[in-house]
Amino acid sequence: xxxxxxxxxxxxxxxxxxxxxxxxxxxxxxxxxxxxxxxxxxxxxxxxxxxxxxxxxxxxxxxxxxxxxxxxxxxxxxxxxxxxxxxxxxxxxxxxxxxxxxxxxxxxxxxxxxxxxxxxxxxxxxxxxxxxxxxxxxxxxxxxx
Amino acid sequence: xxxxxxxxxxxxxxxxxxxxxxxxxxxxxxxxxxxxxxxxxxxxxxxxxxxxxxxxxxxxxxxxxxxxxxxxxxxxxxxxxxxxxxxxxxxxxxxxxxxxxxxxxxxxxxxxxxxxxxxxxxxxxxxxxxxxxxxxxxxxxxxxxxxxxxxxxxxxxxxxxxxxxxxxxxxxxxxxxxxxxxxxxxxxxxxxxxxxxxxxxxxxxxxxxxxxxxxxxxxxxxxxxxxxxxxxxxxxxxxxxxxxxxxxxxxx
Numbered sequence: 043x044x045x046x047x048x049x050x051x052x053x054x055x056x057x058x059x060x061x062x063x064x065x066x067x068x069x070x071x072x073x074x075x076x077x078x079x080x081x082x083x084x085x086x087x088x089x090x091x092x093x094x095x096x097x098x099x100x101x102x103x104x105x106x107x108x109x110x111x112x113x114x115x116x117x118x119x120x121x122x123x124x125x126x127x128x129x130x131x132x133x134x135x136x137x138x139x140x141x142x143x144x145x146x147x148x149x150x151x152x153x154x155x156x157x158x159x160x161x162x163x164x165x166x167x168x169x170x171x172x173x174x175x176x177x178x179x180x181x182x183x184x185x186x187x
Numbered sequence: 188x189x190x191x192x193x194x195x196x197x198x199x200x201x202x203x204x205x206x207x208x209x210x211x212x213x214x215x216x217x218x219x220x221x222x223x224x225x226x227x228x229x230x231x232x233x234x235x236x237x238x239x240x241x242x243x244x245x246x247x248x249x250x251x252x253x254x255x256x257x258x259x260x261x262x263x264x265x266x267x268x269x270x271x272x273x274x275x276x277x278x279x280x281x282x283x284x285x286x287x288x289x290x291x292x293x294x295x296x297x298x299x300x301x302x303x304x305x306x307x308x309x310x311x312x313x314x315x316x317x318x319x320x321x322x323x324x325x326x327x328x329x330x331x332x333x334x335x336x337x338x339x340x341x342x343x344x345x346x347x348x349x350x351x352x353x354x355x356x357x358x359x360x361x362x363x364x365x366x367x368x369x370x371x372x373x374x375x376x377x378x379x380x381x382x383x384x385x386x387x388x389x390x391x392x393x394x395x396x397x398x399x400x401x402x403x404x405x406x407x408x409x410x411x412x413x414x415x416x417x418x419x420x421x422x423x424x425x426x427x428x429x430x431x432x433x434x435x436x437x438x439x
Binding site (some may be wrong): 065 | 201204206207284285331402410417
């Protein structure tokens with residue numbers, strides 16, 4: 043028998059007997075692009091930036107009203123800028139998206155029990171929608187009357 | 188003659204492969220066949236080296252969780268006909284996402300089991316009453332508070348659905364956090380304060396960004412995302428109470 047037959051078979055690199063070599067999958071930076079559920083989550087998180095845009099615009103409006111009619115006219119004029127209009131349209135979409143997604147998540151974070159049973163999610167979420175419509179109606183009435 | 192569908196199965200042999208590759212096997216689509224039946228057909232008839240976990244075949248043991256067409260699923264509860272009826276000619280079967288792969292479809296679970304142990308998922312008593320006092324009694328209302336969270340079968344589908352688990356390996360994760368909440372809500376348990384150090388921590392509930400996928404994929408409707416958000420609210424309330432009542436606040 044030649045000595046070469048006594049040599050252990052050549053192993054592929056990195057493998058040790060009796061020591062499992064696990065494959066550890068890499069998470070891509072673009073993990074959120076592959077699935078609609080993940081993308082929806084990222085859009086929901088990004089929507090908070092556009093909520094902040096509306097908050098800043100509202101604060102600027104209040105500041106302009108305090109400064110007087112000239113400042114208020116200047117504010118209205120700047121709001122008519124096409125770039126600001128586009129920003130506001132995108133912001134409105136994201137604010138509505140933000141509102142709906144958070145209203146729908148509320149029953150999961152705050153389950154309500156009545157008579158020993160969990161109140162259905164729809165019943166927990168619906169008061170938020172009713173309040174949203176009611177407040178919007180009051181604001182619309184104030185602006186349009 | 189039975190319809191056929193192709194299973195595109197991820198294969199990984201630690202002795203030979205640097206990374207997984209896919210192999211295709213044609214399996215019959217019987218009305219009552221689930222993906223696990225397809226895998227068993229492959230192992231029994233086509234390639235005996237195919238490696239995967241399974242046990243009960245009835246959604247109890249939680250062993251057969253895999254990615255089926257990119258979705259975390261219990262393969263014993265995922266029918267081949269569901270895909271075939273929707274015109275699919277191929278189903279991709281992969282090991283559960285974000286876990287290290289031992290071989291083919293088998294994932295490494297020790298990291299998960301360590302996390303599970305760290306949340307102390309058992310009843311903790313400050314003082315152990317003598318056996319002569321009898322059993323701990325609970326009203327149906329008390330059972331109802333935690334029952335949903337006690338249905339977990341540790342199938343780890345929620346970990347494969349949670350991007351935070353993939354991005355932040357130290358995150359305790361949905362099933363373990365839901366199980367901690369299960370014991371916190373149990374009227375027989377007095378261990379909530381002990382669990383707080385781990386739960387109210389960036390690696391605990393505050394690591395969760397409320398993607399909500401864990402709840403969506405849970406085959407037992409445990410709602411881990413809900414349990415985590417409820418604990419966040421409880422932790423904040425406890426923190427606020429510590430300002431109002433800095434001395435005598437109830438730790439639980």
